[in-house]
Amino acid sequence: MQSRTPHARAGRPRSAAADAAILAATRAALVELGWSKLTLQDVATRAGVAKTTLYRRWAGKNELVVDAVAELFDELRLPDRGSLAADIEGVVLQFAAILARPEARSGLMAVVAESTRDAALRERIRTSIVDRQKRLVLQGRERAQARGELPGEDDAAAAARTADLIFDVVAGAVVHRTLVSAEPADEEWVRRFTQLLLLGLGDAARAGFAGTAGQGGPDGTDARGRDG
Amino acid sequence: MQSRTPHARAGRPRSAAADAAILAATRAALVELGWSKLTLQDVATRAGVAKTTLYRRWAGKNELVVDAVAELFDELRLPDRGSLAADIEGVVLQFAAILARPEARSGLMAVVAESTRDAALRERIRTSIVDRQKRLVLQGRERAQARGELPGEDDAAAAARTADLIFDVVAGAVVHRTLVSAEPADEEWVRRFTQLLLLGLGDAARAGFAGTAGQGGPDGTDARGRDG
DNA sequence: CGCTTTCGCTACGGGTCGTAGCGTAATGGC
DNA sequence: GCCATTACGCTACGACCCGTAGCGAAAGCG
Helix, strand or coil: CHHHCCCCCCCCCCCHHHHHHHHHHHHHHHHHHCCCCCCHHHHHHHHCCCHHHHHHHCCCHHHHHHHHHHHHHHHCCCCCCCCHHHHHHHHHHHHHHHHHCHHHHHHHHHHHHHHCCCHHHHHHHHHHHHHHHHHHHHHHHHHHHHHCCCCCCCCHHHHHHHHHHHHHHHHHHHHHHHHHCCCCCCHHHHHHHHHHHHHHHHHHHHCCCCCHHHCCCCCCCCCCCCCC | CHHHCCCCCCCCCCCHHHHHHHHHHHHHHHHHHCCCCCCHHHHHHHHCCCHHHHHHHCCCHHHHHHHHHHHHHHHCCCCCCCCHHHHHHHHHHHHHHHHCCHHHHHHHHHHHHHHCCCHHHHHHHHHHHHHHHHHHHHHHHHHHHHHCCCCCCCCHHHHHHHHHHHHHHHHHHHHHHHHHCCCCCCHHHHHHHHHHHHHHHHHHHHCCCCCHHHCCCCCCCCCCCCCC
16 A cells, blocks of 8 residues: 555655755745845755755745745634634734734735736645635635524525635735735724624724724734633 | 026936836836846836936836836726715726736736835835825715715724725725736626625625626626616 | 036946756665 | 665856946036
């Protein structure tokens, strides 16, 4: 049964430790140098491997950074916090925490920019980064439907389109807030965003949108100030 | 007293035609080559100027592309379509049309990525691109308040935070849909997004979110298919 | 007509890219 | 234990782009 694995070719196997070291070195280089000043020679030196080893495993800087950044999103989880609003706040805060890290800030938008002219890179980003995030939307909706907070969908195609829409709204808002507006998606912002997403523009305003400041604590310095 | 004008220095004045030619050449190079393969030598050749002229006016590729892309957003307007929903749909469709152009797709995310490590560049993007978009949000809210669709805000600080939130949600959603999900923000998507933004997740679902396809006309080829 | 600034052009050092070539190390098959 | 196969480290290389310096000419202002 051991010979069933397709990777059991003859010859010296690739070092798995080198892979981890290279990806970690890539993230470290992103933190210190950013995307534009990051060179593969520098990454190789940090990882303790030769530059040619990098080119044997990745086609170039784009693919390498995608893999290095993708690992950051492995930690995304959707713990059950009891309500749809709490679930959204929890996962959005996780997403914001990842985007607050400099290695994500520098690398993510750069590879997305490159992907506009490279279909293969775009597909790589989709499978290794985007789909991992989108799964949480589907999971959150299932929970909300089980709780009765959202109605069940009869048309599968329409349900998929709605999930895609919600995903673009949530992920796009956090990314834009963090990277374009360059302001932190802290707990207060996430609370207001969740309220807007759930209630809508008109209802949110009528539900005391202007007076929301008095709802929570006076200052939210710690991200865990509110418990479930 | 003629020397009061700060730009009236002695010597040969800078060619305004060269500025326009350089920015147009930059956009053309973005379309053909994309961000990463764009070189300043190529832009200079296309514009019919010397490379040194580029460095006399812009610090580098980042600043040049910011100015070249910023001109694309000059055409953004907010015509009064009679209702808040129609106003949102109109401006979002304009924004989506700009982001559908390859010179915007390639350049915008690249300079945003670079701006994560360059505060001056971030400020340049904010003043020449972002603020121009954000103004439309404030204008749309004023109209909606005048129509009675939105309540008036008493707290100015809270109102500003709400406008920032809405701006991040709208712009982020369109950008994410267009550049990350890589799917067109067409009229149907914009209609569904507007409904979600106005009604919220719960109300939009209860208001027949799954059956929205039968609301408008059978096919929406023209952006002006729905009137107020 | 002088003074000032811009412009086009050439040339240059420095750096990165991506690849080729070679000898060596590690593993599986026999 | 030996050999074929593959991965690895190292060096070197041409090609390209960057950003700047220097020069003479052009275009305005007083």
